Amino acid sequence: MNALAVEERKAVRLADIRPVLERLAAGGKLVAPVAEAGGFAFRRVGQAEKVRLDFYNTAESPKDLFFPQSEVLFSYDAAGIAVPEPAGEQVLLGIRPCDLAALPLLDRVFGEGPFRDPGYLARRERTVLVAVACDRPRASCFCTSFGLSPGHVAGADMVLYPDEGGYLVRAQTEAGEALMAEWPGEAVAPGEAEAVAARYRSMETPLGRRIRLEGVAEALDGMFDHPMWEQIAARCLSCGICTYTCPTCHCFQLTDEAKGEAGKRVRCWDSCMFPEFTRMAGGHNPRPDKKARVRQRFMHKLNYFVRRWEEYLCVGCGRCVESCPVGLDIAYVIEAVQGVTARA
Amino acid sequence: MSVAEREPKIVGFLCNWCSYAGADLAGTSRTSYPTSVRVIRVPCSGRVNPQFVLRAFQLGADGVLVAGCHPGDCHYSTGNYFTRRRFLLVKRFLDYLGIDQRRFRLRWISASEGPKFAETIREMTEELRQLGPRDAAAVEAHAE
Amino acid sequence: MRSEAVRAAARRLLEEGKVVRFLGHAPGFDPTSPFPQLITRAEEAERLVLDHFCAPNLAKYLLDYETQEGVTAVVLKGCDALGLARLLADHRVARDRVWVVGLPCPGMLDRDKAAALLPGVQEARAEGDEFVLTGAGGERRVAAGQVLLDRCLVCAVPTPDDADELLGEPVPGRPVPREEDAAVAALEAMTSAERKAYWTEQFSRCIRCMACRNVCPACNCRSCCFDSEEPRWLSRVTDGPAQEMFHFVRALHVAGRCVDCHECERVCPMDIPLMKLNHKLLQDVEELFELERAFVPREVEPLGIYRPDDPEEFA
Known part of the structure; x- marks a missing residue:
């Protein structure tokens, strides 16, 4: 990884994000918020028009993409043991600052110490995170109580800042820059990008005003x-x-699903x-x-x-x-x- | 063996007093019928909890048969009347969930009705063969 | 709405020693979602509220005090009281250990509908057949039909008929057009494959949090087949067959016992239309066994009895 500071990375303005979404969706690797009964959910998306960037927080968090509710660890039959192929690459577009901040916490549990979780780490490794700065906190939001903010985007490869009716897009890592290289948009001066980012970082959240963690x-x-x-x-x-x-x-928990001579070990929430x-x-x-x-x-x-x-x-x-x-x-x-x- | 050629699998819950004896009679009378049925003997058809039926489907059964004494003839006097009530609902509910009603049957088969048992299995096997496996993916996953 | 009345009742009952605990509602962060609140001292009565957003059914909590000393007072609407009737019919709660503070219920509001009609809504008051919503966004007058919970639109039992005291005059039931039947009929009109696809899609969202079971007054078994390790009826694996198993069994276990309170659907975080399952069974029970109002618990439940001349479809 090269050591460019975020401020020096490329940033562009996108008046219309649809062409980008179409390209990503066509690639078959896009996971993004879609509308579902009673709310929103992160799902693998094949058609760009299904993506809903005007979403509010999904009913389920995106942790399922890294730590699935049910995950086959291995299966066996009389012929031997088979370990599933590691997950393929994916682009998670639309992860919010709060959910993004949850990933380093999960990383500690699954990625540090003597026992590391290969499945989790592989999925983390192979996911490009395109965060979206939060322009619509709900009445129940209080990320600011935890020192986070609607503009907290550490850990994302790229960030979409809703701005002036379109998006200001800023790369934060090499992977983000690589993805961005395929995107249209007019380049933006670093100072301008930083000003937009700073505006989001200083935003309050409704419940955050009230919930105090001191002590x-x-x-x-x-x-x-x-x-x-x-x-x-x-x-x-x-x-x-x-x-x-x-x-x-x-x-x-771990559960063994066995039938006759075949079976599988599954990890479930x-x-x-x-x-x-x-x-x-x-x-x-x-x-x-x-x-x-x-x-x-x-x-x-x-x-x-x-x-x-x-x-x-x-x-x-x-x-x-x-x-x-x-x-x-x-x-x-x-x-x-x-x-x-x-x-x- | 491909899914299409596969012999359907039927799980049959047979009451100890009538239908199991009926199946036995079919056997001792040398009546031939398809080998598609796996019999589970229960004390009374009233013992069959609807979740047994769904469990059988979940584990790869293509069809489920519940069989008991004719109404009025229950060894425990009234067990099969409860069965009938319960499965009137279950039958409709299976259909409501999109599980083909033809995959489930409740039959009254007495101890003297060996031929009826054989005929029931023949009919059901034929119908299930036409319907094909309930869930091809599940069948593959559970294939022995 | 009746906040003062419920506080007064709680204070009186606890002070007189008639009850040792009082189950009511208290305001949440969001005033449109009050939550269940247990109090044990008269001074705590100030915390209670009783307004048009008090949807949660408190009846099931009575099971928590099954083995504890003393009488429990509980605030119940008409629909909630059917939940208590269920627990009584199932012999899970003794009537003399419960003091029912009945609310003749004018209908509870759907917080999502209310928020859609007036963003930032904080309060509601009834005026005839209308509700006046107030909040940061000002005031708005809406027809009851626009903002009531679906279940309240067709409520047949707004007033508990077994209350020890009533907070107000009894309210007549609304005529029941049974719109739910239309939802069931729409599903029945589909092909089998379409229904299968519909339910597979609905069930695929299920995260198996068990809230539907836990809130249900009819799901009151001491131990549940879904929690059993041996035999393992339900896999924790959330694949299609297991989801189907869970929803099929949950609905059938309350067939003929569901009190039509809609709590399962209200608590579901994934908005799975569970009442479309319950209503189908309710309709079939009424039709097949020639019963009326099968959602009202009775001495012997419909599947705990039979008639020799029940329909014969099995030959």
């Missing part, structure tokens, strides 16, 4: 046995909406909100009730992960705020913790 991890150090957990867990449905739509949740998550073979369950499970999820995100990696395991994407049918989302819990510290 939350520290306060939680002493709150394992706090009665607050009992109160807030009372309404939990024990469903997996929050964990499955979350861009940073990454728990999984799991959720700490399910009672079976910690149920042991003998029937004992160390997290027997909703209180223990709800506490685990939020302690992990707001305390354990911080202690281990010095970062919160949340990017403020607002999906749990939108989707939790009973309002037991992380913003609510952060405020509840702040409420406890304020009273103390």
